[in-house]
Amino acid sequence: MPSRMKTPLDGIPPDGRYCPDKISETFEVFVSVNNIRVQISCIGNIGVLNARFRYNPRDGNNFFIVFNESVNTDRDRITPALPRSNQRVVLLKFDYTF
16 A cells, blocks of 8 residues: 655645634523634635624524625736625524424
8 A cells, every 4th residue: 555645735625725613602591603614715715704693582583693705815816906805795594493
């Protein structure tokens, strides 16, 4: 069996993303930040931020505010220069279980 030399890129997915652990925090029983996730693509020269805020007024009801933003990390790779933000979405979700 041939041996393979380890490189500094071992453990990083093949598409170049680096995904750190997600951050989660609960302020009270009713309010929490479910996750904040940042992904960076070296190949695509973009970075993505995803954040989710949850409000739970009672069991069976959830209200989410989700924020997603995609930014260009290398704006000067083409002429004219790319805008800083590639995409920005604010999404409101309401979940009701009966």
